[in-house]
Amino acid sequence: MGYSLHLAHLYGDLLNTYGDIGNVLVLEYYAKQMGIEFTSEIVSIEQDFDEKKFDLAFFGGGQDFEQAIVSKDIQRMKESLTTFIEDDGPMLAICGGYQLLGQYYIGAHGERIEGIHALSHHTESQINHRFIGDITIKNEETGETYHGFENHNGLTFLGEDEKPLGIVISGNGNNGSDKTEGAIYKNVCCSYFHGPILARNGLLAKRLLLAALKRKYPNDDFSKQEALEIKATY
């Protein structure tokens, strides 16, 4: 049987800090090795997100200026994106995208940039400071270590129903104080990692692809795809 996955690249023309689009290329790269036909399309300003059309979604990072534009437009998609997430749709959200899935983000000039409230975290602002540099974290459940580069003003605080993507080994992470980095809620995976995150952490790409396959083809056996070996690339 031939497998296919179709990805929504949310605001891919506006939010693409440090080549976040590379995450889509990496998903395509591993999908090919797993025998999956992989396609993607950008869903942006004034377009609709049809939750039945997509098997996974990617939402990249951006600067406050672009984020404010996206914040206004994305409220139209609040319902369909929330339905997708609650229905176990796999999604990867980075930095600005991560912030916009949550309650709100206070920008560098104190402005409130509204999120879609699909996830329970919220993001405050640092005063005249950014977290910039290399970062390493470890996911406590899988034991996997992830490497990346962070550059953000926002200080994110997780909600009670969210788990961190990892515990900070070196670097700052969500807020520099509670040792958490990123968020996991259902099949949504959020992080401040640029790099792009999946180019340096192929195991995470594999997890997202497997989640999408299992959700779309619930009766199939994916042990062959699970066996795909991914070499460390960081």
Ligand SMILES: NC(=O)CC[C@H](N)C(=O)O
């Ligand atoms: N790199 C980003 O996506 C940055 C997100 C946001 N503008 C911040 O500074 O926190």
